[in-house]
Amino acid sequence: MPKALETVLEIDLSALTHNFNYLKSKLQPQTKFLAVVKAFAYGSDSVEIAKHLQKLNIDYFAVAYINEGIALRDAGITTPILVLHPQSINFKILIERCLEPSIYSPHVLNEFIKTAEALSQNNYPVHIKFNTGLNRLGFKENDIETIVSTLQKTSVVKVKSIFSHLVASEDANELDFSKLQIERFKTIAKIFEEKSGIKPWLHLCNTSGVINYPEAHFNMVRSGIGLYGFGNSAEEDKNLKPIASLKSVISQIHEIEKGETVGYNRAYTSKGHEKTATIPIGHADGISRIYGNENGYVFINGKKAPIIGNVCMDMIMVNITDINCKEGDEVIIFDATYTASNLAESAHTISYEILTAISQRVKRVFLPE
Template structure:
């Protein structure tokens, strides 16, 4: 009988530096005022890093809250015995709200009609359930418009005995760029709602607006809870926002060379024949492609082998890509390749892939597909 191999043995993988993750949390804690509560965003598998792993590290680092985007993400955390409060961003349906009750998951309630229905579900089960309300201060996405917010807040607080209005939030459209004009406008709109509430007897314990950009650059918008999205992952939301000394990316993408090819003059490489050898050369074939999340480039970008840059040649495929290793000595099958991360004195930052894919860091991080095993070191 042949033993079945364990999963996760593929020769291309995502590697997560767990020790650097803990260091990043510690650095953020040291940089943040001690009185602030902290929420860790772990939606979309913590931006591709592993939702349960990052959530447990945040819990151990003293974070007070977690946030996700879908009910399934929240249930996965509960099934992993994570007991921190969990907030679902956005809007939830009636069926999702029923699951929130079952799994003790907080959600946003942003209009009177939904508040009425959700309150009825709570009363029917004899449950008092915590909710937040989101104020649309200028994103034109989720939430109630700032100018219309007070009646909704008053209805939830005064008429909904089954709902406990624990938090009020908003979200910046552009908090991480040098020009803070619009961010400050959003902040002033949010403050309008807070000041109007102060004229009532309604108290909302948690007030939060700052995402990672606001956490770094807008201390006047911290209120009493801040939200960390990609910062603890060691990635900054822009090139111009504040830096925290010692913070480093925790994700690398690596592979091993499974094949080498000798090219003669005139040999073509890859689909579409976007590269033709003008001299004899050696290329390495890598077992990873755009089906795994690497940008679909043509003769652009590079990887690291033996601590040196090796340019991509031709157009990469769904499952393979080719790189020039002619300048390397003693390159061999099985050698480690770094597609994102560091090797020797060289480093490929997520922002390098941003340039090649012409996108943003968030898409690069979340774009590494699940078929790439995650290894935590």
């Protein structure tokens, strides 16, 4: 594999295939698989990721917002797409582009029905979201009669699925609450089916739910972070392969003496004769200021180099005093060995945050299978 000569995000499509197959092996053959490709496919590239997964016969995609779904349709993605947080102002184009909305409140339900009626729709697929404890979006159990009553007055929509979201499926300390959510969801599904006379698909599990709660796989599961190589536990991470590697290059090396400072606001002061390397990646590329001042690090020739001083918009400086390296050498911010989780932990955050923060000005390079 050629070494990086500039800042690049390498995407390993064979690792994506591995993760998909591993997670799918946890499911019953009839259980459908929904891939979450919101937020630019967790910072990689939603179009290329979706194209690859479509070749693997993925059953569904999910995005957060309508414009993300439109981008996939424009790229030729024909697989069904669930929009998890649609805004009513965009319902017309949602229908025109054959996207499927999550309906999570009476207001959203009524607004979508109005738009669907205006566009002369019949049995347009919708997905009803219930709140079982996350308290973010979703109907409550006592809303079921209102939902059913509203649906029975129109033929423009049909309920394709009902779903909810686990709060802490990766956390063994929250086992009881996760099981409570599963039971709440089962109760909601039973009441909904009895009152509506229809039997929609059910889905509840995210990546950690797929791994930890096989009894709750129902008709479909949703995976985001797992597809990108993280299982929300160190043990499961061994079974997955991070698909993204963020790499850069040493632009310049400086030698500084004791008492000299580095970067904005003189945030780092040399403790003696030291060497620093400047690397062309900064907070405009997704390396937040929280990684500065020796909270974060990079790897150069297999050795850890702490980030010193404040992270700049386009650059970071690292301490290479004890590293044998030269200008033009490759720098690894994270890869399959020194993972995004490891880097995130150094600054007390999570892999999701650093992955989704990678700016789209960073060049994406796709490694074929």
